[in-house]
Amino acid sequence: MHADAKVVLTLFVMGTGPRSVRAIVNVRSLCENVLPGTYQLDVVDIAADPAQARAHQLLAVPTLVLPGGGTARRFVGDMSNDARIVEALQALRTERATDG
Numbered sequence: 001m002h003a004d005a006k007v008v009l010t011l012f013v014m015g016t017g018p019r020s021v022r023a024i025v026n027v028r029s030l031c032e033n034v035l036p037g038t039y040q041l042d043v044v045d046i047a048a049d050p051a052q053a054r055a056h057q058l059l060a061v062p063t064l065v066l067p068g069g070g071t072a073r074r075f076v077g078d079m080s081n082d083a084r085i086v087e088a089l090q091a092l093r094t095e096r097a098t099d100g
Helices: 018-034 048-055 081-100
Strands: 008-011 041-046 063-066 073-076
Touching: 008 018, 018 041, 018 081, 063 081, 073 081
Parallel strands: 008 041
Antiparallel strands: 008 063, 063 073
């Protein structure tokens, strides 16, 4: 990955209810703290596109998918105060710095 390329994260949600909105806000906040200006968050509403749930074999939503070396990492829930997500984002930042 080039240092100037954005990290693409995908957040799968169901509609625009409170859980979905909270997950979107939380992920954006985490990304702005760890990867400011270097990420792209794609939000996929599986209520509008249910085929995406099947294509990505989702079992629950909200689900955040982070790119990984061969295997994407997945996180499920409202994404609040999740140290595991912060660790994964920091690893992506470090990977970007060493690949550049």
